[in-house]
Amino acid sequence: MALEKPTGHDRKHQERLLQSGEVPRHIAIIMDGNGRWAQRRGLPRIAGHHEGVNSVRDIVEACGQLGVKYLTLYAFSTENWKRPQEEVSLLMRLLLKALRDEKDRLHQNEVRLKAIGDIAALPQDVQDELLDGMEKMKKNAGLTLVLALSYSGRWDITNAIKGIWDDMRSGAIKRDEITQELVSSYLATSEIPDPDLLIRTSGELRISNFLIWQIAYSELYISQSYWPAFRRKDLYAAIADFQRRERRFGMVSEQLPQNEPGRLVPLRGMERFLKSASKL
Numbered sequence: 001m002a003l004e005k006p007t008g009h010d011r012k013h014q015e016r017l018l019q020s021g022e023v024p025r026h027i028a029i030i031m032d033g034n035g036r037w038a039q040r041r042g043l044p045r046i047a048g049h050h051e052g053v054n055s056v057r058d059i060v061e062a063c064g065q066l067g068v069k070y071l072t073l074y075a076f077s078t079e080n081w082k083r084p085q086e087e088v089s090l091l092m093r094l095l096l097k098a099l100r101d102e103k104d105r106l107h108q109n110e111v112r113l114k115a116i117g118d119i120a121a122l123p124q125d126v127q128d129e130l131l132d133g134m135e136k137m138k139k140n141a142g143l144t145l146v147l148a149l150s151y152s153g154r155w156d157i158t159n160a161i162k163g164i165w166d167d168m169r170s171g172a173i174k175r176d177e178i179t180q181e182l183v184s185s186y187l188a189t190s191e192i193p194d195p196d197l198l199i200r201t202s203g204e205l206r207i208s209n210f211l212i213w214q215i216a217y218s219e220l221y222i223s224q225s226y227w228p229a230f231r232r233k234d235l236y237a238a239i240a241d242f243q244r245r246e247r248r249f250g251m252v253s254e255q256l257p258q259n260e261p262g263r264l265v266p267l268r269g270m271e272r273f274l275k276s277a278s279k280l
């Protein structure tokens with residue numbers, strides 16, 4: 001199995017990105033705007049979902065080439081079950097077809113497939129195809145592709161609370177052992193690091209019940225492109241933007257590892273301020 005290599009201009013873009021800073025270890029994407037993309041073209045909403053599969057293929061491939069370790073795609077939310085029955089059913093057919101059509105190519109690209117969400121709520125044939133794909137790709141060491149299906153952040157947290165409750169009752173854990181790390185370990189993403197970069201397409205400024213616990217310190221990037229139009233050049237723009245950010249995790253700039261030498265000198269202006277303050 002060998003990863004398909006980027007070519008021509010694309011290779012240049014990727015090389016530039018890899019030189020200009022760190023590539024996020026985990027990118028999560030709220031793939032939104034399929035329906036509007038189609039309606040703008042006078043097409044039915046499903047045509048947007050259909051074209052969205054091509055964006056998935058392009059983004060998965062580019063992430064693999066760039067050495068991104070985890071890519072989580074919000075493909076179907078708990079709330080999306082409330083859409084018209086016809087759209088839900090077409091979406092499930094499309095998901096099944098995409099899994100079938102893409103499996104070999106994903107495997108060839110060393111992708112490891114995972115799924116998070118209430119998988120048991122999906123049609124049986126989709127569940128079977130997912131399990132088959134995950135089994136086939138479980139030993140791959142390239143990109144881990146996490147599909148969020150029938151997923152919501154509140155579902156995830158509620159599920160985690162049930163698990164913790166069960167293990168407390170059986171005596172496996174005690175109250176004082178409940179830490180943030182322990183809670184994380186009961187979530188569907190227990191083996192996946194928190195996202196570094198969260199992208200939402202179609203310009204919407206909301207989280208829509210995605211990974212609400214896990215994105216506590218993710219960098220947010222909103223793209224105006226509808227998902228079917230979002231391709232690797234847009235991904236590169238998002239990563240370049242991410243590379244310009246300073247992630248402080250509640251601290252001040254001088255404390256960050258990359259600013260290590262600065263830690264030996266007093267925090268900028270702090271000493272002077274303390275002196276003048278003591279005269280007050």
Ligand code: IPE
Nearest residue numbers: 031032033034035036037075
């Ligand atoms: C995202 O596109 C795909 C899913 C939620 C399944 P939408 O279907 O939400 O498209 P818009 O947001 O209505 O344009």
Ligand code: IPE
Nearest residue numbers: 030031032074075076077208
């Ligand atoms: C979020 O998109 C869910 C997915 C992308 C799967 P929605 O289109 O469902 O979100 P809202 O309804 O606009 O918040």
Ligand code: MG
Nearest residue numbers: 032033034035
């Ligand atoms: Mg939408």
